[in-house]
Amino acid sequence: MAPVYEPGQGVAYPKPTAPKMTVEPPTISRDRWLGPAAPLYRKAKILLEKKAYRQAELSMERALRIEPKNGYYWYTLAEIKHAERQYSRSIQLCLKSKSLAGGDLNLIRLNEQLMAKSR
Amino acid sequence: MKTGAYQKVVLIFLLVVCCGTGYWSYRYLARLNAEIQETFNGKKWDLPAIVYARPLEIFPSMRLDPDLLEKELQLADYRKETPVAAAGGYSRVKDNFQIFTRGFSFASGFEESVVMFVSIDGGVVSRIRSGVSGEELDFVRLDPARIGSFHPQVHEDRLVLESIHIPKLLRLGLIAVEDRAFTSHYGVSPVAIGRALVANLKAGKMVQGGSTLTQQLVKNLFLDHRRTLKRKINEALMALLLDYHYAKDEIMAAYINEVFLGQDGARAIHGFGLASQFYFRKDLHDLSVGQLATLIGMVKGATYYNPRRHPARCIGRRDVVLRVLRDEHIISEFIYSAAVAEPLGGDVKQKNGFNRFPAYLDLVRFQLQSEYQRDDLQTRGLRILTNLDPQVQWQIEDSFEDTLTRLEAKRGPTGVEGAVVITKRETGEVVGLLGGRGGNASSFNRALDASRPIGSLIKPAVFLTGLAEGYTLSSPLLDSSVGLDKDGGGWSPENYDKKEHGVVPFYIALVRSYNLATVRLGLDVGLEKVIETVTRLGFPRQIPAYPSLLLGAVEMSPLEVSQIYQTIASGGFYLPLRAIQSVTTQDGELVTRYGLEIEQRFSPALMELLVHVLSRVVTEGTARGYPFDREKFYAGKTGTSDGLRDSWFAGFSNEYSGVVWLGRDDNRPTPFTGSSGALRVWGSIMESIGGNSSALQSSSAGLVWVTVDVQKNNGTAAEGFGLTRLPYLRGTEPQQLLRTRDSGLQAIGNKAKDLIKSINRLFN
Incomplete structure (x- = not known):
């Protein structure tokens, strides 16, 4: 339970319950990030390796229409843009991916590394 | 004058006349010849751009209403048949569905036709199998529904067929x-x-024509229909020239693509390719002998023998054609017997999606006009793949009409019009749009063109x-009257309930849409900074810096509001709203692609604070009256302009972002606030389109x-918001108890801070 401060005391102590509608959001589970659009994601990865960038991008955009909150998919799109040397776009996509990462340190690290490479 | 001399003069005169006539005839024929060759060698027809809905992607675990799937298949001109015999x-x-898709050229290339079985269980796709190999498929994409086209003044439409794609039976039948x-x-x-x-x-009247196919083609392509x-004479001369210059095959193909075969509202159906789709939802090659004979019969009079309006007459004519085909030994007696026994066939009463969504087409046209000339859109046969989701669009139309009808049942007719824009929350794709009541029948598209004061929609x-200036969600704000001096225009805003609420927490001021606290906050941070925020959120026009803008005295269209809320919904990332996915040529070559463009304009964490407050508008604020599934x-946020002239709601679910506006075209008051009007429509739409699996959002x-x-904490005066759980930017959580620039409250805050420090010193 997060600390609670009372005026004039400055001392934290736990409150018994939190109101129902203000629950903290969850973070993305690392082992569950591949969803129904996984086939499109895998196809995009293969196309990226083959340097078929436009096709890879189209495949990832399809994947994102289905799983728009998947930070890993946004990251993959950022990778494609980086490979196409569109660095500023790659950075923007990394920022988006990072905004969806929640507490997924792996995804945060991946994005920071790619952004560093793109700068 | 002597007789010989006289004859000489006459001869010379005749010679001159003959030479003149010959020269004139030569010039005349040369002109006709040039006209024929120019038209026939070049582009014979202006081909309108064809607009498609988004292709439906199907995958296991997808939510899919089977009735909506069937409706979409019919919109895409699929025909219901058992067994499923051909593409479409x-x-x-x-x-459980068996679907035989048609090949389609997407931006990624041509996708072949596939046969598949799709099973839906409890509104979720449980299984997709290949109809050929039986193997499980993890992803399929249907060819999209054609939803409209951009015509030139003459509303002709056709699907041009190459000579090699014309069925032999059609050629022989037309000749016979x-x-x-x-x-x-x-x-x-x-x-x-x-x-x-x-x-x-x-007969004593016209019962038979003597024109050849070539003459008919000449008449349609080059001449008018005056008798x-x-x-x-021109028709005969041009037919001779055409026949002289071109092969019979080319003339036949041109005829088959040109001939008029019916009318679909303002659109003229030309050519057998389009007629086949229009009347039977099939490619020409997939037509039965009877259906082909029906179309051949219609050449004599497409309106008179229209299979939808005059089925008996049409069948009679079809049977005449079939008899000719049999007598000419083009078809056998057996095939003839089977064909005359056929019903007309095709879902002739179904309406397809042609120009079914005119308000959305306006948006497509609006977004294309900066890059394409009108001529490109009306003549080059471009293929425009859009983001329109027909299933969402139908839900919008139904929910909008139902809700307004229900609201008016209580109050009587209100004369209220409306507009709706629905987008995908994270990608900015416009998936549905309504420009007015009555299925977009009006030419005035309010979603794009109605610019109205947005009221409290400005408050976020x-x-x-x-928040960007350092306030937290629990910072106290003073909600008390604020008198503005002459420079402020002598303006005295009030709360909706005409009360003052004293010191209130920051988030409550927005949740309950307190005007006075908002004005004080806005004046504190500065009008220029608020305007800058609105601009960064995506509003493209200049806003005059009057204090009244803090309460929404600024006019925007629903589409412009939608852009602003899109930036909020997507966590501070600006994405231009997109109606179009791609534009290809009629041969499938990619011309333009409209990919994901994204730009971070606000910190996602900062935006998450705002989103949290907007979610509480729905659970405990001005939008709590709608019975949302908790x-x-x-x-979202309600908005009402002065005198109840405009009722707004803008907000988002997990998957969609949406804006609803209600108001009157004559700008007279409506019976609705944002909460009692637009919110009802918005809630109904958002619940019907679904895509909202969880109440929880991922957290930064x-x-x-x-x-x-x-x-x-804050010594606030208002009741009812004591203990609560709030997000803070890391490091801004309430160590410092009061965060306000109001000098009196700041003093209290400083005192409290000193007190905390002294207590800490005691314990340390």
Whole structure:
């Protein structure tokens, strides 16, 4: 339970319950990030390796229409843009991916590394 | 004058006349010849751009209403048949479908036709199997529904077929029925003219035409339909020239693509390719002998023999054609017997999606006009793949009408119009749009063109500016009257309930839409900064810096509001709203692609604070009156302009962002506030389109959640918001108890801070 401060005391102590509608959001589970659009994601990865960038991008955009909150998919799109040397776009996509990462340190690290490479 | 001399003069005169006539005739024929060759060698027809809905992607675990799937298949001109015999066919047994897709050129290339079985269980796709190999498929994409086209002034439409794609039976049938000497005459058939003349004289009226197919083509391509001698002579001369220059195959193909075969509202159906789709939802190659004979029969009079309006007459004509085909030994007796026993066939009463969504087409046209000339859109046959989701669009239309009808049942007719824009929350794709009541019948598209004061919809921008300037969600704000001096225009805003609420927490001021606290906050952070925020959120025009803008005295269209809320919904990322995915040529070559463009304009953590407050507008604020499912996530803001002239709601669910506006075109007051009007429509739409699996949102790593007793913490006066749990930017959680620039409250805050420090010193 997060600390609670009372005026004039400055001392934290736990409150018994939190109101129902203000629950903290969850973070993305690392082992569950591949969803129904996984086939499109895998196809995009293969196309990226083959340097078929436009096709890879189209495949990832399809994947994102289905799983728009998947930070890993946004990251993959950022990778494609980086490979196409569109660095500023790659950075923007990394920022988006990072905004969806929640507490997924792996995804945060991946994005920071790619952004560093793109700068 | 002597006789010989006289004869000489006459001869010379005749010679001159003959030479003149010959020269004039030569010049005249040369002109006709040039006209024919120019048209025939080049582009014969203006081909309108064809607009498609988004292609439906199907995958296991996808939510899919089987009835909406079937409706979409029919919109895409699929025909229901058992067994499913050819591309463009489907069958349904309970919630199990067999679908035979048609090949389609996407931006990624051509996708072949596939046969598949789709099983839906409890509104979720449980299984997809290949209809050929039986293997499980993890992803399929249907060819999209054609939803409209951009026509030139003459509303002709056609699907142009190459000569090699024309069925042999159609060629032979046309020759047998319309022009038996087609392969042997030179463009004009004196025998046919003589025969027609005799028949017409005998009958005492026009019963038979003597025109060849070539003459008919010339008439349609080059001439008008006046019955004058000059036109008939031109027709004959041009037919001769056409036949001289071009192969019979080319002339036949042109005829098959040109001939008029019916009318669909303002759109003229030209050519057998489009007629086949229009009347039977099939490619020409997939038509039965009877259906092909029906179309051949319609050449004589497409309106008179229209299978939808005059089915009996049409069947009679079809049978005449079939008899000719049998008598000419083109079809066997067996096939003839089977064909005359056929019903007309095709889902002739179904309406397809042609220009079914005119308000959305306006948006497509609007977004294309900056990059394409009107001529490109009306003549080059471009293929425009859009983001329109027909299933969402239908839900919008139904929910909008139902809700307004229900609201008006209580109050009587209100004369209220409306507009709706729905987008995908994270990608900015416009998936549905409504420009007015009555299925978009009006030419005035309010979603794009109605610019109205947005009222409290502006407040999130004011509060976002406050957050960026250092306020937290529990910072106290003073909600008391604020008198503005002459420079402020002598303006005295009031709360909706005409009360003052004293010191209130920051988030409550927005949740309950307190005007006075908002104005004080806006003046504190500065009008210029608020305007800058609105601009960064995506509003493209200049806003005058009057204090009244803090309460929404700024006019925007629903589409512009939608852009602003899109930036909020997507966590501070600006994405231009997109109606179009791609533009390709008629051969499938990619011309333009409209990919994901994204730009971070606000910190996602900062935006998450705002989103949290907007979600509480729905659960405990001005939008709490709508019975939303509390297990699902909704966030948004109500808006009402002065005198109840405009009722707004803008917000988002997990998957969609949406804006609803209600108001009158004559700007008179409506009976609705944002909460009692637009919110009802918005809620109904958002619940019907679904895509909202959880109430929980992913959380930025930059936030900490703290349970605070806001009332005690801040010494706020209003009741009912004591203990609550709020997000804070890391490091701004309430160590410092009061965060305000109001000097009196700041003093209290400083005192409290000193007190905390002294207590800490005691314990340390």
